[in-house]
Amino acid sequence: MSYIPTIDRSACSAHGDCVDIAPEVFELGDTAEVIGSGPDKKILKAAKACPASAIEVVDSETGEVVYP
Amino acid sequence: MRHRKSKGVEMKEQGVVIVGGGLASQRCAETLRRRGYDGRIRLVCGEPERPYDRPPLSKDHLAGELSDDDVAFRPAGWYEDNDVELILGRQAARLDAKRRRVELDDGSELFYDDLVIATGAGARRLPPLEGYTNVHYLRTLADARRLREELREGARLAVVGAGFIGQEVASTARAAGAEVTIVEALPAPLTGVLGKEVGLWLMKMHDEEGVEVRLGTKLDGARGNGAVEELALSKGDPLACDAVVVGIGVAPAAGWLKGSGLETDGVLTDHAGRTSLPGVWAAGDVARSFDHRHGEHRRTEHWDAAARQGMAVARAIAGEEPDPHPLPSFWSDQYGLRIQYVGHAEGADEVTVEGRPSERDFAVVYTQEEQPVGALVVGRPKDFARLRKEIEHTYTQRTNGKEHK
Numbered sequence: 001m002s003y004i005p006t007i008d009r010s011a012c013s014a015h016g017d018c019v020d021i022a023p024e025v026f027e028l029g030d031t032a033e034v035i036g037s038g039p040d041k042k043i044l045k046a047a048k049a050c051p052a053s054a055i056e057v058v059d060s061e062t063g064e065v066v067y068p
Numbered sequence: 069m070r071h072r073k074s075k076g077v078e079m080k081e082q083g084v085v086i087v088g089g090g091l092a093s094q095r096c097a098e099t100l101r102r103r104g105y106d107g108r109i110r111l112v113c114g115e116p117e118r119p120y121d122r123p124p125l126s127k128d129h130l131a132g133e134l135s136d137d138d139v140a141f142r143p144a145g146w147y148e149d150n151d152v153e154l155i156l157g158r159q160a161a162r163l164d165a166k167r168r169r170v171e172l173d174d175g176s177e178l179f180y181d182d183l184v185i186a187t188g189a190g191a192r193r194l195p196p197l198e199g200y201t202n203v204h205y206l207r208t209l210a211d212a213r214r215l216r217e218e219l220r221e222g223a224r225l226a227v228v229g230a231g232f233i234g235q236e237v238a239s240t241a242r243a244a245g246a247e248v249t250i251v252e253a254l255p256a257p258l259t260g261v262l263g264k265e266v267g268l269w270l271m272k273m274h275d276e277e278g279v280e281v282r283l284g285t286k287l288d289g290a291r292g293n294g295a296v297e298e299l300a301l302s303k304g305d306p307l308a309c310d311a312v313v314v315g316i317g318v319a320p321a322a323g324w325l326k327g328s329g330l331e332t333d334g335v336l337t338d339h340a341g342r343t344s345l346p347g348v349w350a351a352g353d354v355a356r357s358f359d360h361r362h363g364e365h366r367r368t369e370h371w372d373a374a375a376r377q378g379m380a381v382a383r384a385i386a387g388e389e390p391d392p393h394p395l396p397s398f399w400s401d402q403y404g405l406r407i408q409y410v411g412h413a414e415g416a417d418e419v420t421v422e423g424r425p426s427e428r429d430f431a432v433v434y435t436q437e438e439q440p441v442g443a444l445v446v447g448r449p450k451d452f453a454r455l456r457k458e459i460e461h462t463y464t465q466r467t468n469g470k471e472h473k
Contacts, residue, residue, distance in 0.1 A: 010460075030379060
């Protein structure tokens, strides 16, 4: 649980793929929003699914950008 | 029921009528409720289904991996919970803007305070293929269900038109074990926007995946008794097939607006979706929205545009000033590969390729006066996010430059 996602709101069109994959982490408003944390694997899967590549994932332990 | 007083007479509020059952309509209804709009909302769907998402129709849904319920935007109960009245299986037939009234194809009429036109677009049809039972167009859930039946192991599928719909169907059909031939009239597909190199690269990918690709080849006609057995082509041998899919583009579904005062070749709107008629808005494929980057009205058939325009209309009805549109953007999934596009490649004077196209890992950057204006990215999400920012920067600079002059 060390991955932290952030959403580029100008790029997000609220496709909702991230919410389908990790509803405990993401929620849909005008754009997707981060509402909580979840398993790293799920967060990474959600970020990869985003058709707009609007989710950036950082490993909070290392500070490294894991995705994209 | 909500009421308002008008000249001392109690009048029933008509609220918002949204015509069309696609993404723009759904976004509009959702955004109105999220903004606290508490008037009546009626959503008229031309098909007998509640609003659903179209991109999976050529991908996961066509492959049988997603069900009809999976592609619906919301569970059936959402509409009742949010007080959105669904009118299913009805199409708009006429607009009488003077009386703020829409007539439906069953003769019923709906009065509105605000009307949102989001009737989308319909597939362009090929007259020589009319009347055959195994010719398919892919636009609706019903189309997808029908086409799915044809994608069997060993079935011979002819795809007419090498646009993204045709390409995605080819990819899905290959995965199902079908023998696929793509027939395209142009020497390379999608050249108008993406350029010849990208069109040819895409065709090479299909070739590598076992699709027979026939470029520069026009359809001359069809032969068969009830079902097409063979397509006659302008070049090469006739093409024997079990089924045909046609993907040669779409036209705005705006014929019903004839005589209304609005344009029937794409309804002109400002950035918020306002048309020239009071209380009438348009969003999605049917709209030609004002593009502030180029100073002209443009119709955009992208998923993103429909989503943003539907939301913009809702915000404007709720009294907000919507943001200017973001850059056009689309994506396509084929053979497990993601292709992403952003910007305005059509205005480029130079095209450069970064990476390794032969390994399906590259970015095509479209530049104009040495500034990036568009990008197509294959298998490189990191580059996509970066290039989008660079392209946005190009246009921000240009817009600011204009303001200072």
